[in-house]
Amino acid sequence: MENSRNSPGVVLVDHLRARGFTVQEGHKPGNYVVTAYRDSALALRPRLSLPTDLLTEYLDAMNRTPGATPSEMDALSLVEVHLEEELTTAGADGRNHATAIGVRRGSHGRVEWFARHADPEVLQRHDALPEDLEWRADPV
Template identity: 70%
Template sequence: MGSSHISPEMALIRHLRARGFTIQEGRKPGDYVVTAHDDNELDLRPRLSLPGDLVVEYLETMNRTLGATPPGVDALPLVEVHLEEELSTAGADGRNHATAVGVRRGVDGRAEWFARHADLEDFWRRGGPSEDLEWRANPPK
């Protein structure tokens, strides 16, 4: 890969940061923690799993699979949209419940997309959201 190109992993991180997500590096390469969105702390601090080799493998598979992407569309922008949706879509209580999202090695050995969400009952048993949060409506951009 040439020096003028960034890896798909870093392209995804840049995309999320440009959309207002605060992302910290995790303990190992390809692991990240999403701590805030538009300066609002995320209670669940979802883990973002984007190991470079698996992201490349997943994107290549998507690009080769008939019907996985619209004709003439690269898989990377679709993954950007999926990541953003998983990390920003609110549940019935107005909060996002993602705990982990990204790409991993599946039981069949292939790179696969995954998303995990907190059990709402467990979330409320643990005390629910922190008390210093406030609700703010953001107009569409």
Template identity: 55%
Template sequence: MATDQPSPEVALVRYLRAQGFTVEAGDRPGSYRVTAHRDAPMPRRPRLSLPDDLLTEYLNELDRTPGAAPGLSALSLTEVHLEEALAAGVDGQNQTTAVGVRRTPQGAVEWFWHREAEPGPPGGEVPQADLVWRADRPR
């Protein structure tokens, strides 16, 4: 990577801020909290895990995987994934609690996205699983 280019971590945080997210540094390197989007508070304050060493390893793996990022750079694809994870969800409330990269127990680097369960339908009515759609007209 050229020395005049920002690290992937810095580039992703800058990207999110340019998209209107308020990103605050956490208590350790690569750790952040997203507190608002376009001045609207994000009550769950999603945690971002973007340690530069893991992020660089993840992006390099994406670059080496054929077809993983068709037409996009690995960093651009990761920007899309981050924005998707942090954009508004059900009724304007984002369900994301944590997103980023981490090391698995097997030693690989992976992308993760944790979300709270989405609220059920209004009134607590849960659709029955055995409903069948039929194209026949009623008689």
């Protein structure tokens, strides 16, 4: 669990919960799993990576961007929008393909926003197996 109820990660999770997402705490502080949106389970259960130190650094960097409004709440509001879009945008098959979203330390040492998605061409999920499947021990 985050150290403070006012940490940016907790604020983001509270925002998602208010918008209808079911968010569970992960194994490490700042890590979460999104399990449902409204009454629909999310098959891919996207992971959120929102560690306080990295998220705070990312928000500070956003506020230093030329033209940005000098207020953490403005940067946080923008991240809320991006996070919600990543979790609600559906692919051509009508499903959301997000698997991981958040902030991380990039290869050049700077904190960056990331979003990973399953390949919808490869992804095939079935609520129940098709009934016409047949197991055969010998090739036909």
